[in-house]
Amino acid sequence: MRQEVVLAMLAKEPSHGYQLRARLRDALGPLGEAMNAGQIYVTLTRLEKAGLLAADRPADGADRSDRKVYALTPEGQRRVAEWIAEVSWPRPDLAEFHLKLIAAASAGLADPITIVDTQRRELLRRLRDAQRAAMAEPDRSDAALLLEGIVLRLQADLRWLEACEQNWTHPRSGS
Amino acid sequence: MSDTAGTPLLRARGLRKEYGKGEGRVRAVDEVDLDVGAGETVAIMGPSGCGKSTLLHLLGGLDRPSRGEVSLNGRRIDDIGEKALARLRRTAVGFVFQSFHLMEELTAVENVELSALLAGRSPRAARRRAEELLEQVGLAGRARFLPSALSGGQRQRVAVARALSNEPLVVLADEPTGNLDSAATLDVLRLFEGLHEAGQTLVIVTHDVRIAATADRMISMRDGVLVDETRLTGGTTGRLGALAGLGD
Numbered sequence: 001m002r003q004e005v006v007l008a009m010l011a012k013e014p015s016h017g018y019q020l021r022a023r024l025r026d027a028l029g030p031l032g033e034a035m036n037a038g039q040i041y042v043t044l045t046r047l048e049k050a051g052l053l054a055a056d057r058p059a060d061g062a063d064r065s066d067r068k069v070y071a072l073t074p075e076g077q078r079r080v081a082e083w084i085a086e087v088s089w090p091r092p093d094l095a096e097f098h099l100k101l102i103a104a105a106s107a108g109l110a111d112p113i114t115i116v117d118t119q120r121r122e123l124l125r126r127l128r129d130a131q132r133a134a135m136a137e138p139d140r141s142d143a144a145l146l147l148e149g150i151v152l153r154l155q156a157d158l159r160w161l162e163a164c165e166q167n168w169t170h171p172r173s174g175s
Numbered sequence: 176m177s178d179t180a181g182t183p184l185l186r187a188r189g190l191r192k193e194y195g196k197g198e199g200r201v202r203a204v205d206e207v208d209l210d211v212g213a214g215e216t217v218a219i220m221g222p223s224g225c226g227k228s229t230l231l232h233l234l235g236g237l238d239r240p241s242r243g244e245v246s247l248n249g250r251r252i253d254d255i256g257e258k259a260l261a262r263l264r265r266t267a268v269g270f271v272f273q274s275f276h277l278m279e280e281l282t283a284v285e286n287v288e289l290s291a292l293l294a295g296r297s298p299r300a301a302r303r304r305a306e307e308l309l310e311q312v313g314l315a316g317r318a319r320f321l322p323s324a325l326s327g328g329q330r331q332r333v334a335v336a337r338a339l340s341n342e343p344l345v346v347l348a349d350e351p352t353g354n355l356d357s358a359a360t361l362d363v364l365r366l367f368e369g370l371h372e373a374g375q376t377l378v379i380v381t382h383d384v385r386i387a388a389t390a391d392r393m394i395s396m397r398d399g400v401l402v403d404e405t406r407l408t409g410g411t412t413g414r415l416g417a418l419a420g421l422g423d
Contacts, residue, residue: 117395121405127388128407130415135365148357150418151385158384166222169397 001035004083005096006043007052007072008103011080014056014071017041027102028095044070052076084110087122092157101164112168120161127154182249183210184376185234185345190243192229203229204240205399211345216367216377218387221396227380228349230396234378235268235347236260248344265294269338273350275330277322283333284309284318291340301340308336312366328359335366345376352383364389 009023021040025032047053052075055068072080084104088097097119101112130150137144192204203226211217219227232238234245236252245253252263264270277286284305291301309318312332322330331351338346351367352360360383368389370377379386387393388407395403 117403117405124384124388124393124405125407126415126418127384130418131361131364131385131388132368133415135361135368146419147415150415153418155384162222162382 001043002083002096003043003047003052004079005099005103006040007047007076008080008083008100008107008109010053010070010072011077011103011107011109014069016067016069017044020044020070024099027099031095044068047076052079080109084115085118087119092119094160098164101168105168113165116161116165116168120158123154123158123161127151127158130154184213184215184248185209185211185378186244186246187234188244190230190233190245191241192226192233192238193241202399204233207243207399207401209234209394209401211376211378213376214371214374215392216371216379216390218390218393219378219380219396219401220382220384220387220393222382225396226399227396231347231349231378231380235270235345236264237270265290266341267344269341269343269346271331271334271338271346271348271351273353275322275327275334275354277330277333277337279322282319282321283314283325283336286322286333287337287340290337294341304340305336308339309333311339311369312336313362326359327355328362331355331359331363332366335363335370339370339375345378346370348377348379348381350381350383351379352381352386360385 006020009020009027015023017037017040021035021037024035024040028035044053044055048055048070051073053070054073055070057068080103084100101115104110104115105112130147134144134147134151137147187207187209190204190207190209191202194201194203205226207230209217209230219230221227229238233240233253236245240253243253244251247263247267252260255263270276278289281289284302287308288298288301288305291304292298296304306315306318309315312335314329314332314336317325317329322333325333331354335346335351338348348367352363355363364386367377367379367386371389371391377390379390381387391406391408393405393407394401395405
């Protein structure tokens, strides 16, 4: 998982590592169960060293990562804002895009619908290009078959964006 | 959502359509402003029930708005009489529907020439025009076939030929690929692309992203309102390889 995802999940409020893990588990459901807790703490430590996160030590002075409260530094906030605005290329990484919408909505960083619209715009442009290329091919050419594969994948991505749009237009209870 | 210099060919302002009364009143189209320039292809996308078909009907004079204005070529069409409206629908607007709406007892060429005959052309001129159009949509060899003997894609191409028969100012299409498989969809896309290159103005409402992607502009509609607009011209050509695993 990209470091930016971990950062963005902390944008709502400063949190303990275990709270962050709970948030990821809620967002990812069964897919989150495979997540390694150690991996997340390693990422948190890295982000702290890079100056993107600040950690509050607990009162007893222990330096254990599972006791710290992590918060974004101004630099961390800038990085999250960039990641939110970034359009995934060549195709959205599903989990990353999903978490982007959740992080943006829960921390009030951006309207998830705007993120969906931006992504859709890019995919539609690519679909247009792929289709033009397909239309220019003679019937039954080998290249046309490959182009059809690209068109079908883009269609699948666009359908999923439609589902995202519907979910965030009329949010399900609990989200 | 206005985007054209000078007077747009098709123009809607404050367009509204309501159904029902009192508590149960539904606003299917809610304060829509839209400009479509001559020669432009505009796709309107949205989920089922978002009001896009209703909007298309208002734009083509198939239905009258509860409020607001529609102008075609600078002339108001929302407040004209029934007769004038019927004439307008026959001559200035071409319609293409999801379920083709062909007359099952007429051959392809008879379906195409019918609207020219209704518009007052001579039988000879109407037939000549119909044959030209069927050739243009790649169906010259199927002119004497009944719709039942044609595939879905071929039927839709007949319907497009019919829509063009009176050289309409604008063609309005409602889910034109809704009943078609992948290969037939590509045929219809090619046909629309050809019309676009020939300067035909097209408004397509659809939830098929493939047809929306052929437009100059894609407009999203939700709950009766136009909410987002994407200009699709100026693409990413040359970067398609990344989508097929060939690197960027």
